[in-house]
Amino acid sequence: MTLPRPHRDDVLIAVTGLLGGLLLWSFDLHTNGYGAPLPGWVTLLPLTAMAALELLRRTMPRTALLVGTAAMISDLFTPGSLATVMMFADLVYAAVLYGSPGAARRIPVITGMLTIAVTIGFLAWLRNPGALLIGVVTGLVSFGPATTGAIVRNHREAADAARLRAEQTTLLAEMDRAQAVVAERARMARELHDMVANHLSAIAIHSTAALSLDDEATTRQALGVIRENSVAGLAEMRRLIGLLRDSAGGDTEPAAAPTLAGLEALVEQARTNGAPSGLTFALHDRRTGAVELPAPVELAAYRIVQESLTNALKHAEAGEVRVTVALDDAARVLAVDVVSPFGRRPGPRAPGSGAGLVGMEERVALLGGGFAAGPARGPEGGGGPRTVWRVRATLPLLVDDKEFSA
Numbered sequence: 001m002t003l004p005r006p007h008r009d010d011v012l013i014a015v016t017g018l019l020g021g022l023l024l025w026s027f028d029l030h031t032n033g034y035g036a037p038l039p040g041w042v043t044l045l046p047l048t049a050m051a052a053l054e055l056l057r058r059t060m061p062r063t064a065l066l067v068g069t070a071a072m073i074s075d076l077f078t079p080g081s082l083a084t085v086m087m088f089a090d091l092v093y094a095a096v097l098y099g100s101p102g103a104a105r106r107i108p109v110i111t112g113m114l115t116i117a118v119t120i121g122f123l124a125w126l127r128n129p130g131a132l133l134i135g136v137v138t139g140l141v142s143f144g145p146a147t148t149g150a151i152v153r154n155h156r157e158a159a160d161a162a163r164l165r166a167e168q169t170t171l172l173a174e175m176d177r178a179q180a181v182v183a184e185r186a187r188m189a190r191e192l193h194d195m196v197a198n199h200l201s202a203i204a205i206h207s208t209a210a211l212s213l214d215d216e217a218t219t220r221q222a223l224g225v226i227r228e229n230s231v232a233g234l235a236e237m238r239r240l241i242g243l244l245r246d247s248a249g250g251d252t253e254p255a256a257a258p259t260l261a262g263l264e265a266l267v268e269q270a271r272t273n274g275a276p277s278g279l280t281f282a283l284h285d286r287r288t289g290a291v292e293l294p295a296p297v298e299l300a301a302y303r304i305v306q307e308s309l310t311n312a313l314k315h316a317e318a319g320e321v322r323v324t325v326a327l328d329d330a331a332r333v334l335a336v337d338v339v340s341p342f343g344r345r346p347g348p349r350a351p352g353s354g355a356g357l358v359g360m361e362e363r364v365a366l367l368g369g370g371f372a373a374g375p376a377r378g379p380e381g382g383g384g385p386r387t388v389w390r391v392r393a394t395l396p397l398l399v400d401d402k403e404f405s406a
Contacts, residue, residue: 004059013090014054021047021083030079038078046075050087057094062103065095089145096149097156108150111142190303190359202229202273202313225272232269258302260285260293260325266302267323270309278318279340281309286326293327293334297395300363301325301336307356308338308391316389317341333369334395342375342389360393369395 006014024030025043049071056064068091075084092111096104119135203226267283274281293301305323312321319341326335357373364371371393378388 003056006055007058010055010057013057013087014051017054017083017087017090018047018051021051021081024081024083029082031082031085032076032078032080036077036079040079043075043078043081043084046071046078047081047084050084050091053091054087057091058098061091061095061097061099065091065099065107085141089141092142093145093149096146097153104150104153108143108146111139111146115139115143186362189355190362202226202269203233222276229273258306259295259298260287260301262302263305263323263325266306266309270313270321274313274321277313277316279312279316280320282320282322284322284324286324288327294397296367297334297397300367300395301334301393303363304336304360304391304393305338307360308340311356311391312338312340312389315340332397334397336391336393336395338391339376339378339388340390342378342387360391364393364395367395369393 021044025040025047028040030036030040030043050068053064053068053071068088072084072088075081092107096107099107115135115138118138119132122131122134123129125131207222207226263283263285267281270279271281305325309321309323321338321340324335324337324339326337327333328335360373361371373391374389376388376390
């Protein structure tokens with residue numbers, strides 16, 4: 001069996017206790033007087049054993065206490081040494097401090113009961129109040145160190161628990177910060193995509209038309225649309241950059257977010273951009289009354305219509321694109337429905353990132369609404385297509401002063 005390597009502080013305690021005991025023995029200073037049944041030199045045996053056990057006080061506290069108790073009992077039959085008693089008290093303290101949780105609970109109770117039993121026993125035997133001193137000494141050697149070890153252990157465990165809570169709090173704060181950064185990046189990506197993609201798609205479509213048709217009037221018209229969308233895209237970019245700068249300082253008011261009042265202008269712009277592709281656009285605003293909608297709902301609805309029109313410009317077959325906005329007072333939801341002709345084109349009129357549908361779905365999810373996009377059965381008759389591409393979103397009206405970032 002290989003004994004564990006002792007701590008350097010334990011080595012220092014053992015050496016100090018042994019040298020102190022030898023010094024007391026050399027001066028013939030003892031604790032039990034001179035009426036002990038064993039000669040004085042035997043005092044060195046419990047002293048040496050107790051010093052050796054001090055090397056195990058931290059690594060094997062239970063074994064050290066059990067063997068140390070036996071050494072302490074044997075020391076009672078010798079003239080005794082104060083160093084042996086002090087090292088035994090340290091072993092009791094170490095057994096509570098470094099031992100198992102069960103031992104830390106039991107040892108103070110056992111030493112307390114032992115102190116009471118010794119006090120009562122010597123009082124009954126000697127029938128002298130002076131026997132109380134024996135109980136006091138027993139308590140100082142056993143119960144006192146055990147109680148002190150329990151107090152120190154409780155303080156250490158409380159400090160460790162507080163340190164662990166602080167580390168967990170720091171970790172949670174870092175995770176919250178990282179999630180906040182990711183959420184803000186996603187929001188900025190949605191805003192940037194929705195603001196710029198519409199204008200850039202129009203620019204790409206009309207520049208293609210200008211390059212493919214050798215007609216001066218058509219080219220001038222396409223260049224005019226390109227310039228108009230370029231200016232609008234730059235304005236939107238400046239607004240977003242202004243929002244990002246203002247969010248850091250907070251000294252200026254944020255720019256106004258788009259509302260449903262701008263849907264007519266948005267559809268008119270799409271009508272101009274989609275004319276060369278044979279697309280027509282119609283807006284059906286079925287909201288009744290002057291109902292004031294929460295700003296996050298209006299912004300989300302506006303961006304969904306904007307992205308749907310952009311996708312129609314890129315992918316839709318020639319035909320009518322219908323935008324319907326309706327307010328259901330009973331269900332307290334705002335419904336947005338965009339239907340465009342669906343067909344199998346060889347490719348989009350303008351390249352895209354594929355993030356449009358994802359951004360719309362994220363906006364609706366943030367408000368707790370429902371979203372669906374995909375092919376659907378179109379209206380019968382009238383020469384209309386039997387298959388359409390439909391984007392439908394239901395946005396619940398916010399209540400109880402809840403705030404959502406759309």
